[in-house]
Amino acid sequence: MVKAIEATGLPVVHIATVVPISLTVGANRIVPAIAIPHPLGNPALEAAEERALRRGIVDKALEALTIEVTDQTVFER
Amino acid sequence: MVMRKKNMAKIKVVHYINQFFANIGGEEMAHVPAEKRAGHVGPGMGLAKEFGEEAEIVATIVCGDSYFNENVDEALENILAMIKEEEADLFVAGPAFNAGRYGAACGTVCDAVQEKLGIPVVTAMYEENPGVDMFRKSVYMLETTNSAAGMRKVLPKLGKFALKVARNEEIGSPAEEGYHARGLRKNVFVEKNGAERAAEMMVAKLTGKEYVTEYPMPVFDNVEPGKAIKDLSTARIALVTSGGIVPSGNPDRIESSSASKYGEYSINDMGETAHGGYDPIYANEDPNRVLPVDVLKDIHAEGKIGSIHPYYYTTTGNGTSVANSKAFATEFAQKLLADNVDAVILTST
Numbered sequence: 001m002v003k004a005i006e007a008t009g010l011p012v013v014h015i016a017t018v019v020p021i022s023l024t025v026g027a028n029r030i031v032p033a034i035a036i037p038h039p040l041g042n043p044a045l046e047a048a049e050e051r052a053l054r055r056g057i058v059d060k061a062l063e064a065l066t067i068e069v070t071d072q073t074v075f076e077r
Numbered sequence: 078m079v080m081r082k083k084n085m086a087k088i089k090v091v092h093y094i095n096q097f098f099a100n101i102g103g104e105e106m107a108h109v110p111a112e113k114r115a116g117h118v119g120p121g122m123g124l125a126k127e128f129g130e131e132a133e134i135v136a137t138i139v140c141g142d143s144y145f146n147e148n149v150d151e152a153l154e155n156i157l158a159m160i161k162e163e164e165a166d167l168f169v170a171g172p173a174f175n176a177g178r179y180g181a182a183c184g185t186v187c188d189a190v191q192e193k194l195g196i197p198v199v200t201a202m203y204e205e206n207p208g209v210d211m212f213r214k215s216v217y218m219l220e221t222t223n224s225a226a227g228m229r230k231v232l233p234k235l236g237k238f239a240l241k242v243a244r245n246e247e248i249g250s251p252a253e254e255g256y257h258a259r260g261l262r263k264n265v266f267v268e269k270n271g272a273e274r275a276a277e278m279m280v281a282k283l284t285g286k287e288y289v290t291e292y293p294m295p296v297f298d299n300v301e302p303g304k305a306i307k308d309l310s311t312a313r314i315a316l317v318t319s320g321g322i323v324p325s326g327n328p329d330r331i332e333s334s335s336a337s338k339y340g341e342y343s344i345n346d347m348g349e350t351a352h353g354g355y356d357p358i359y360a361n362e363d364p365n366r367v368l369p370v371d372v373l374k375d376i377h378a379e380g381k382i383g384s385i386h387p388y389y390y391t392t393t394g395n396g397t398s399v400a401n402s403k404a405f406a407t408e409f410a411q412k413l414l415a416d417n418v419d420a421v422i423l424t425s426t
Binding site: 001002003004005006007008009010011012013014015016017018020021022024025026028029033035036037038039040041043050051054055057058059061062065066067068069070 | 104107143146147149177178181185207210211298299300301302303304305306307309312314317319320355356357358359360362363365366367368369371372373375376381382392402403405406407410411413414418419420421422423424425426
């Protein structure tokens with residue numbers, strides 16, 4: 001889906017847990033997620049902390065969208 | 078390196094399977110770390126039958142699919158140590174069919190075992206399994222159907238092929254042996270020279286007869302990265318997910334696996350997940366853990382982005398075909414363009 005959307009010219013950032021899979025299928029901007037059942041969360045944290053964690057990942061994702069890339073790039077948190 | 082005398086002793090095999098095939102549990106047990114059990118487990122029984130007197134599964138390693146993919150380094154270290162202990166002659170992983178995390182794990186472990194322990198390896202999975210593209214070049218992977226219904230058919234093939242690999246016998250072409258093409262070129266001598274073969278191929282092509290290319294053109298389907306956003310504060314952002322988030326009750330009945338459709342829903346209407354390929358408990362408690370609408374709204378409220386597209390697009394990534402995924406995204410991307418969306422955040426589990 002990432003590539004099909006990006007083929008229209010729209011930049012896409014892929015927030016994914018299994019980064020090697022995202023790389024193999026060809027996403028250009030990748031932000032690693034937390035875990036498979038909760039990519040943007042952590043149930044072990046207090047609600048406020050969890051929201052802050054989620055915020056951090058989305059901030060990173062938005063930042064990735066502002067950066068020109070020529071090759072596949074993983075934006076580590 | 079110790080050279081072992083080739084004798085008629087049974088080939089010692091270590092088998093790797095996931096928590097589901099070991100009957101530990103489904104997604105709710107995908108987090109279990111690797112453990113070693115003596116003898117065969119689950120489908121290993123069928124595989125052992127195929128091996129007969131030639132080989133013996135001396136141990137089976139069972140590992141949760143989520144655990145492996147979330148802790149690759151640690152899992153590999155432990156698994157390699159477990160295999161080394163057994164002094165195995167052969168390592169077999171799967172079959173993984175279309176289970177993506179399982180296939181990725183099988184490929185990753187096989188690759189590491191081959192490289193670090195020098196033990197011959199074989200796995201098996203469906204062609205769309207991400208594990209294939211990840212490791213086809215280095216690991217022998219037999220073709221399978223896309224679901225575990227193909228288990229009975231693939232075990233005999235797997236047993237036979239694995240023995241060949243273990244004995245270091247001549248391995249034929251992918252077509253002959255039934256493994257995913259590795260992209261390796263092998264020089265062979267043939268009777269006819271190139272000019273003759275090319276002419277024959279051309280004649281066949283022109284007269285509509287069948288011919289087989291000697292060199293399949295590589296398929297490059299990478300996409301140009303989209304241009305970066307110059308000014309986030311005026312940008313319109315859309316959310317998409319393969320994590321299967323849907324409104325409560327899954328009104329359009331998006332399938333839990335092999336989705337035949339996608340949904341377009343208001344970002345204020347997230348209720349649960351339809352995806353059957355991961356433990357749904359956390360996403361059901363709070364769908365924002367898969368599709369971060371709440372924080373995106375915060376970011377918008379702070380003026381950091383211009384606007385949010387009012388709908389999210391969702392489907393289930395679990396076993397959904399590449400063709401379908403592409404078709405869905407191509408279709409809804411038109412809506413994004415029509416609504417002047419500038420960029421997309423796509424989340425996957």
